[in-house]
Amino acid sequence: MAQSIKVDNTPVKFSAENISGKVEHASIDAPAPSGLTAFSPTVILGFAFIVLFVLARAFGVGKKQKLPAGVKPLPRLPGLPYAGRFWDVPAPGIEAAWHFGDLHKKMGPIYEWKVMGTIHIWIETDKIAHDLFVTRQRNYCDRNALPAAVGVREGSEILPLMAFGEQFKRYKNFMHLIMRHSSPRSFYGWPTDENKRTLRRILETPEHWSEHMLVHCARTIAGVAWADPEHGSKLLTIIPVILKAVSPAGPIINKLTFLANLPEAISPFKKIERVRKQQMTDAFCEALQDVKNRVEAGDAPDCWSKLWLEKEKGTEHLDFYEAAHAIGSSSFVAIATIGGPLHAFFTAMCHYPSWQFKVQEELDRVCGNQLPTVADLPRLPHLRATVKEIVRWRQATPLGVPHVAMEDDVYEGYLIPKGAICHANHYLISREESLYPRGNEFLPERWLSPEYPTYQEPLSEFPNLRGDKAFGYGNRSCPGVDLTSAELMTLIGSLMWAFEIKRSEGIAGRDHPIPWYETAPWVITMSKPFPCSIKVRSEEKRRIIMTEFPEGGNLVKATPAERKTKWDVSRVPGEDLFQWDGLTDQAPKTSRLYPAGA
Numbered sequence: 001m002a003q004s005i006k007v008d009n010t011p012v013k014f015s016a017e018n019i020s021g022k023v024e025h026a027s028i029d030a031p032a033p034s035g036l037t038a039f040s041p042t043v044i045l046g047f048a049f050i051v052l053f054v055l056a057r058a059f060g061v062g063k064k065q066k067l068p069a070g071v072k073p074l075p076r077l078p079g080l081p082y083a084g085r086f087w088d089v090p091a092p093g094i095e096a097a098w099h100f101g102d103l104h105k106k107m108g109p110i111y112e113w114k115v116m117g118t119i120h121i122w123i124e125t126d127k128i129a130h131d132l133f134v135t136r137q138r139n140y141c142d143r144n145a146l147p148a149a150v151g152v153r154e155g156s157e158i159l160p161l162m163a164f165g166e167q168f169k170r171y172k173n174f175m176h177l178i179m180r181h182s183s184p185r186s187f188y189g190w191p192t193d194e195n196k197r198t199l200r201r202i203l204e205t206p207e208h209w210s211e212h213m214l215v216h217c218a219r220t221i222a223g224v225a226w227a228d229p230e231h232g233s234k235l236l237t238i239i240p241v242i243l244k245a246v247s248p249a250g251p252i253i254n255k256l257t258f259l260a261n262l263p264e265a266i267s268p269f270k271k272i273e274r275v276r277k278q279q280m281t282d283a284f285c286e287a288l289q290d291v292k293n294r295v296e297a298g299d300a301p302d303c304w305s306k307l308w309l310e311k312e313k314g315t316e317h318l319d320f321y322e323a324a325h326a327i328g329s330s331s332f333v334a335i336a337t338i339g340g341p342l343h344a345f346f347t348a349m350c351h352y353p354s355w356q357f358k359v360q361e362e363l364d365r366v367c368g369n370q371l372p373t374v375a376d377l378p379r380l381p382h383l384r385a386t387v388k389e390i391v392r393w394r395q396a397t398p399l400g401v402p403h404v405a406m407e408d409d410v411y412e413g414y415l416i417p418k419g420a421i422c423h424a425n426h427y428l429i430s431r432e433e434s435l436y437p438r439g440n441e442f443l444p445e446r447w448l449s450p451e452y453p454t455y456q457e458p459l460s461e462f463p464n465l466r467g468d469k470a471f472g473y474g475n476r477s478c479p480g481v482d483l484t485s486a487e488l489m490t491l492i493g494s495l496m497w498a499f500e501i502k503r504s505e506g507i508a509g510r511d512h513p514i515p516w517y518e519t520a521p522w523v524i525t526m527s528k529p530f531p532c533s534i535k536v537r538s539e540e541k542r543r544i545i546m547t548e549f550p551e552g553g554n555l556v557k558a559t560p561a562e563r564k565t566k567w568d569v570s571r572v573p574g575e576d577l578f579q580w581d582g583l584t585d586q587a588p589k590t591s592r593l594y595p596a597g598a
Contacts, residue, residue, distance in 0.1 A: 067415060074112040074121065074414045077103065084114035086256070092249055092521035097398035097427035098595045104428070110414070116257045119420040120402075126432060129424040129473055132411065133403050137474030142404035144421045147260040148251040149242070150273050156322055157280060158329040160401060160478070161246065170317055171326045175479045177314045178304045178327075182224060183482040186374055188302045190223030191487050193550070195371055195494045201552030202499065203536060203545050210529035211578040213342040215555045217335040220487060225331045226287045227294070227303035233555050233567040234283040235332050240581035241276050243336065249521040281321075283567070284328030288320065334480060336524040337396045338487055341387070343527040343584075344394035345492055348386075348442045349501040350514045350532050355444060356496050359383050360537070363497045369544060372493035374486050381459040383493045385444035387485070388463040390492075391470045393442050394517075396524055398427040401472060429469060440598065498541050504533050515587040517598055528587035529577070 067073065079085035088099075100122050103111065109124040123129050133140050141164040145153045153163045159175065162168045182188060198216040202209055218232030225231070244250040253259040253269045264270040287305070294300035295309045308315045308323045318326060349356050362382045363372060377384060402421045409416045416422070431439030435453050436446065446452040447463035456462035465471070465485040471478040478484075495501070503514050512531040519525035536542045556578050557563055557570035571578050579585050 070413065071410050071415050072413060074110060074416070075107045076112040076114065077107065079114060082117050084116065086115050088113075088115075092519065093247070093523050093525045094398050094427070094517065094519045095521075096248065097425055098598055100399075100423070101425050101428045102595065104425075110411075112420075118257065119417060121416060121420050121422045123422060123424045124428050126429045126435075126469060128411075129429065129469075132409075132416075132422065133424065133473035133476070136409065137476075139406050139409055140403040140422060141475050142406050143476075144402050144404050145260075146246050147253040147257045148269055148273065149245045149276075150260070150270055151277065152246070155277075157277065157325045158242070159326060160329070160333055160476075164406070171322070172475075172479065174308075174315060174318055174323070174326050175330055177312070178307050179479055179482060181307055181312065182302075182304065183486075185302070187224045187483060187486060188227075190220050190229070191490055192371075192373060194220045194223065194229070195491050196545075196549035197552045198491065199371075199494055199498050199545050200549045201554060202495075202534060203542065204552070206499075206534035207531065208577065209346060209532075209534060210343060210584050211554075211556055212552075214335070214339055214578070214580060214584065215552075216491065217339045217342070217487075218555055219553065221331045221334040221483075222287075223303070224483070225304045225327050226291050227301040227306065228287075228290065229553060230555070231287045231290070233565070233569060234287060235335055236555060236569045236580070237567050238276075238280050238283050239332050239335055240583050242280065242332070243522045243524060243583065245273065245276060247521070247523040280328070281325070284324040285321070288324040288327065330480060333478075334483065334487075336526070337478070338484055340396035340524065340526045341390045341394065341488055342491065343529060344390050345386075345495070346501060346529070346532060347514065347516075347527050348390055348393065350503045350530075351516070352442050353502045355386070355442075356501065359386055359493075359496050363493060367493075367497065369540070371497060372490055374490060376493075377489055378460040380489075380493065381448060381463070382444070383489060383496075384463050385447040386496075387488045387492055388447050388465065388468070389442060389444040391465065391468060391488075392430045392436070394519075394525075394527055395426045395430060395470055396526070397470075398425070398525060399523070400424045400426045401476065403473075403476060424473065426470065498536060498545060499534050500537055502533050504531055512589060513591050515591075517594060518587045518592075520583050520585065522583065526583060529584055530587040 077085055077088070079088075100113075101124070104122070104124040107122075110128055111122055113120045113122060123132070143153050143161050143163055146161065149161075152158055152161050156162070156167055156171075159168070159171045162171065186192065194216055197219070198212055201212045201215070205212075214236065215232070218235050219229035220232075222232035222235065223229045246254075248254050251269055251272075259267070259269065262270070288308075291300055291303065291305035292309055295306060300306050300309075304327050305323075308318065308327070315323070359382045362380055366372070366376055366379045372380060372383065400423065402423050405416050405418055405420045405422060408418050430436060433439065437452070446454050447456075448459065449455060454463075465481055465488075468481070471481050471484075503509050504512060508531065514532070515528060515530055518528040520528065536545070555569065557568055559573060560570045562568070563570055569578075569580075577586060
């Protein structure tokens with residue numbers, strides 16, 4: 001069903017101007033900047049420019065805004081003029097959620113934090129987030145500029161980070177259309193096929209379970225988007241670069257935002273961003289061009305790209321460049337946001353092993369010797385509750401994606417100024433005691449028992465992921481809920497159908513304690529992998545996996561020497577496990593002390 005990708009080394013760049021015709025070859029031809037030292041003239045000049053800029057802004061601050069009668073400013077954390085509390089920026093995503101969440105205890109459910117001239121507003125409750133981002137969504141549907149990813153907000157590359165406007169509306173309508181087309185068709189069968197391959201890879205090398213989850217996500221969405229799972233290598237290549245660029249834990253410019261004012265001639269950040277943008281464009285346009293070639297040859301399976309190429313009604317308003325990026329950016333988001341819950345699933349099963357036996361009894365009764373499918377889900381409430389609880393218990397984006405106020409607004413008597421960057425703390429929202437008692441515990445029962453406030457009937461429909469707060473609020477919520485649901489529920493169901501997952505026993509368990517809440521430090525978090533015991537549940541299941549399921553099709557090469565294209569990824573020399581450029585570093589072997597409430 002899949003076809004291989006053959007790319008030579010001829011340097012051809014895609015751009016918005018040159019992609020209208022057929023492109024035969026594609027590669028990245030933009031070296032990273034080098035040669036800058038701490039004492040080079042450009043760095044000294046840049047530093048002087050920064051000092052002058054900060055002083056000018058600092059001495060220009062001091063005029064208090066005159067507020068209308070009855071309107072008051074939000075509680076604000078104290079800080080320096082203009083610079084604010086620049087020292088108070090935790091890098092890792094979940095650490096930031098804990099840090100700013102703890103400040104709500106003394107600042108209240110909504111407060112203001114100013115840094116480098118920018119006002120950030122932190123929101124503790126679902127009610128406030130819903131009031132602003134849903135009820136008043138027309139005023140809170142913009143995105144903020146990203147210093148290390150210059151142009152992403154105004155450009156046409158990444159739908160979730162795009163500024164609100166006509167271009168965003170066209171992209172969003174396009175994605176809603178292709179989702180509506182593919183969802184009833186079970187996303188063209190790709191999740192079902194990849195579930196089988198993933199089980200076989202895990203059975204053969206269970207110690208690489210984290211790698212197998214990432215490859216599963218990459219292959220599945222590449223099949224849905226471009227009808228070729230091998231294009232998943234492109235996503236595995238570009239995601240670490242963009243994810244770091246948009247994270248506070250990434251380049252220093254994301255904290256010292258005034259560095260964005262440096263001219264490109266002396267800004268290493270802007271030079272690096274130009275390379276990143278070209279790499280992403282090459283990846284997305286090359287994949288769409290491949291589908292175009294196969295459509296013209298008459299042998300392209302159904303996929304998102306084929307809908308656009310065949311001018312399905314409602315898709316024709318995007319040109320090649322726009323369609324390539326609308327499809328591509330929605331694809332790379334799927335890997336990070338689905339890969340996070342999949343990693344959290346292994347953490348949950350090792351901390352709460354008794355729950356998987358309840359789900360396995362349900363799977364055995366409903367599915368027998370067949371893997372669970374989307375059609376089985378109405379009869380699998382325990383499985384659906386497992387996925388629902390994982391998404392709540394370990395959010396992929398604990399601080400969500402910020403909303404920007406487009407005009408001044410007054411909420412409960414408080415001013416929210418135009419341009420303020422508003423953050424809903426999803427970590428806290430998912431633990432509001434009135435709705436989620438014992439919120440730090442993994443309790444799938446909360447979705448199945450009438451004694452919990454989250455219970456809904458009928459259990460043939462609830463729980464499900466539709467409307468889940470983890471996917472955002474209002475018109476900036478994620479359009480890919482159905483795909484995420486289908487992929488998570490069928491794969492997690494398949495994993496529990498096939499395997500018993502638990503912490504290692506004996507010395508191995510002593511030497512590798514199961515982490516409680518260890519995640520990668522980026523804006524989309526992922527539970528850090530760890531050694532655990534994964535054993536097939538029966539010899540009959542082993543036989544089915546090894547004789548009836550296709551070979552795994554791993555996208556990760558064992559060594560760099562095995563790479564054959566610029567998109568191939570591999571393990572680091574000397575390392576047995578795939579670290580994904582720092583996104584899936586192994587959890588530490590020693591336990592840590594967590595903040596109160598974590």
